[in-house]
Each structure stands twice: as C-alpha cells, then as structure tokens.
Amino acid sequence: QVSPVQLVDAFEATNGKFEGYRRSGAKGICATGEFVGSADGRALSSSSAFSGQPVPVIVRFSVGGANPKAADNGKGQRNLALQFNLPGGETWQMGNINAPIFGASSPEQMLGRVESLRPDPATKAADPAKVKAFADANPEVLLQGRYFASQPVPASYASINYWGVHAFGFVNAKGERQFGKWVFEPVGGVQGLSDDEAKAKGASFLFDDLRARVAAGQVAFRFNLELAQPGDRLDSATVPLPEGRRKVTLGQLKVTSVAADAGGDCLAITFNPMVLPKGVEPSADPMLAARAAPYAVSLGRRLGEGAKQ
Numbered sequence: 001q002v003s004p005v006q007l008v009d010a011f012e013a014t015n016g017k018f019e020g021y022r023r024s025g026a027k028g029i030c031a032t033g034e035f036v037g038s039a040d041g042r043a044l045s046s047s048s049a050f051s052g053q054p055v056p057v058i059v060r061f062s063v064g065g066a067n068p069k070a071a072d073n074g075k076g077q078r079n080l081a082l083q084f085n086l087p088g089g090e091t092w093q094m095g096n097i098n099a100p101i102f103g104a105s106s107p108e109q110m111l112g113r114v115e116s117l118r119p120d121p122a123t124k125a126a127d128p129a130k131v132k133a134f135a136d137a138n139p140e141v142l143l144q145g146r147y148f149a150s151q152p153v154p155a156s157y158a159s160i161n162y163w164g165v166h167a168f169g170f171v172n173a174k175g176e177r178q179f180g181k182w183v184f185e186p187v188g189g190v191q192g193l194s195d196d197e198a199k200a201k202g203a204s205f206l207f208d209d210l211r212a213r214v215a216a217g218q219v220a221f222r223f224n225l226e227l228a229q230p231g232d233r234l235d236s237a238t239v240p241l242p243e244g245r246r247k248v249t250l251g252q253l254k255v256t257s258v259a260a261d262a263g264g265d266c267l268a269i270t271f272n273p274m275v276l277p278k279g280v281e282p283s284a285d286p287m288l289a290a291r292a293a294p295y296a297v298s299l300g301r302r303l304g305e306g307a308k309q
C-alpha cells in the first residue's frame with residue numbers, strides 16, 4: 001500500500017522541488033470558459049453539466065512535470081484541467097492529458113517508476129540499469145513515452161487532443177449506466193510543429209499563443225465520449241478502449257478569457273478527478289482513486305509555501 005505522502009515525496013526527490021508550485025503540471029496558465037451540453041450528453045447522464053444551459057468553467061493549461069520553467073517546445077505531456085461550476089454549488093473537476101494512456105497502471109507501479117528515475121547524487125543522472133530493470137518488469141510504463149515520441153511537438157494548447165485516460169460511468173435519469181473514456185478534441189483540428197519549427201519557437205510561446213487565439217475567439221473543444229462495450233477493460237489507465245468504439249459529443253467547451261498574470265482562480269484549486277457531479281461515476285481504475293490524496297498533499301504544501309501559478 002502506497003501512501004500519498006510517499007508519492008509526493010518521491011516526485012520531489014526525482015523531479016526536483018519548486019516551492020509554491022504544483023508538484024506536477026507546474027508551468028501553467030489559468031483561463032475561463034463556458035460549456036454547453038448536447039442532447040446526446042443529456043441522454044447519457046442526468047448531470048446538470050449537460051442541461052444545454054451555458055455552464056461556467058475554470059480552465060488550466062499546463063506542461064507536464066514539476067519544473068515551472070519547463071520548455072514549451074519539447075515533446076511530452078500537456079494538460080487540460082477543468083472545473084465545471086454547476087448550479088447549486090456542485091462542481092466537476094478533471095485533469096486531462098495529451099495521450100490516450102498514462103505512464104503507470106497502479107500507484108505502486110507509479111512509485112516504482114518514479115523511484116527508478118531518481119538521479120544519482122554523484123552523477124546527477126538516473127542509473128540506466130535501474131531504469132531498465134524496472135521497465136523490463138513493468139513494460140506498460142514505456143507506452144506513454146512511446147506515444148509522445150510518435151507525435152509532433154504541439155503547436156498550441158488549443159490544438160491538442162486531451163484524454164481523460166480513466167473510464168467513467170454516465171448515469172441517466174432512467175438509471176441506465178454507460179461506461180466510456182472521454183477526449184476533448186479541438187474544434188479547429190490538431191496542429192503540430194516540425195522539429196525545426198519547434199526549435200524556432202523557443203522555450204516559452206504557449207501562453208502568448210493561447211492569449212492570441214482566445215482573443216480571436218478560436219479556442220473550443222468538443223467533449224467526446226467513446227462508449228465502452230461489454231468486455232472492454234474499464235480499470236486501466238494504460239489500456240485504451242479498442243479502436244472504433246462509437247464516439248458521441250457530449251457538448252462543447254469554449255475558452256473565453258485568459259488570466260492576465262500568474263494569478264487567476266486556479267491557484268488554490270487542485271483538479272481532483274474524483275470530484276464528480278451527480279450523474280457521473282468513477283470506474284474501478286485504481287489510478288483514479290489514487291489521485292485524490294496526493295493532489296491534496298501537493299496543494300497543502302504549495303499553499304503553505306505561498307502558492308504560485
């Protein structure tokens with residue numbers, strides 16, 4: 001059994017400790033938007049998110065990792081975190097990533113992977129033999145990295161697919177439950193950079209790019225759900241649903257403003273994917289439940305240090 005403190009301590013020891021910042025997704029920007037649910041959304045879930053009335057949403061885009069100065073022009077993780085502010089004070093939080101799978105399938109495996117990547121104090125680099133031994137015994141930890149390597153550097157926060165990775169159950173007014181995995185797909189399409197274009201962009205272009213696109217009214221995502229069929233695995237963040245599952249659009253998210261500075265409403269929020277509205281339920285994926293407590297530990301530490309964006 002892995003404790004949340006052990007996980008956050010392991011992140012700090014391997015990835016570095018940057019006071020005030022999120023222990024993952026440190027380099028980010030807060031924005032606001034509006035979500036409008038569709039008739040298909042209402043048919044699948046009784047959640048008020050899908051009423052068809054505009055719902056205010058707090059949005060945070062970020063680069064993966066603990067470093068608040070992470071380069072924007074490398075391959076790897078980008079995040080879309082959302083908080084839907086629903087009627088009656090109800091909220092729905094989620095943190096989505098630009099890969100259909102995560103890098104570990106259980107908290108124990110996550111801890112082992114992070115520990116295997118710990119830099120040796122003498123060489124300041126991970127021990128390749130340890131990294132290899134852990135990956136050989138846990139081959140699914142390599143799948144996400146392979147996916148990122150196969151994709152171009154994202155051109156914009158606004159032009160990436162962001163997957164929820166876990167399965168969730170959607171429950172409608174009749175009590176019917178449909179499991180699925182979701183993906184936010186940019187209405188304007190996916191755009192990547194060639195290696196030369198990425199180099200020319202430099203290490204920090206995503207915030208300015210986002211501001212320009214939002215000012216031009218161009219940032220919107222379809223909230224799509226891939227519907228699981230009986231027998232599909234619903235308990236693994238490293239196994240996507242099989243190809244070709246029917247996909248329905250639950251609604252559309254439009255990003256309408258970007259925080260002017262490093263502040264915004266996101267500072268004191270931890271986007272805990274177990275905070276779900278009535279009408280949406282967690283799956284048995286052990287990685288899903290395992291996220292809630294470490295996020296709270298990270299939030300507590302960064303608030304205590306003086307939270308930074």
Ligand code: HEM
Pocket residue numbers: 007008021022023024025028060061062079080081095096097102106107110163164165237269270271287290291294295296298299302
């Ligand atoms: C046991 C497994 C995991 C641990 C220990 C972990 C840990 C963390 C921590 C400590 C944070 C910063 C929280 C904060 O300070 O508010 C974070 C953020 C984040 N994590 Fe995880 N994580 C795990 C699994 C996952 C998975 C499976 C996903 C896949 C979708 C994911 C996606 C994200 C995203 C998108 C953010 C950024 C949210 C934001 O902008 O605030 N994490 N994670």
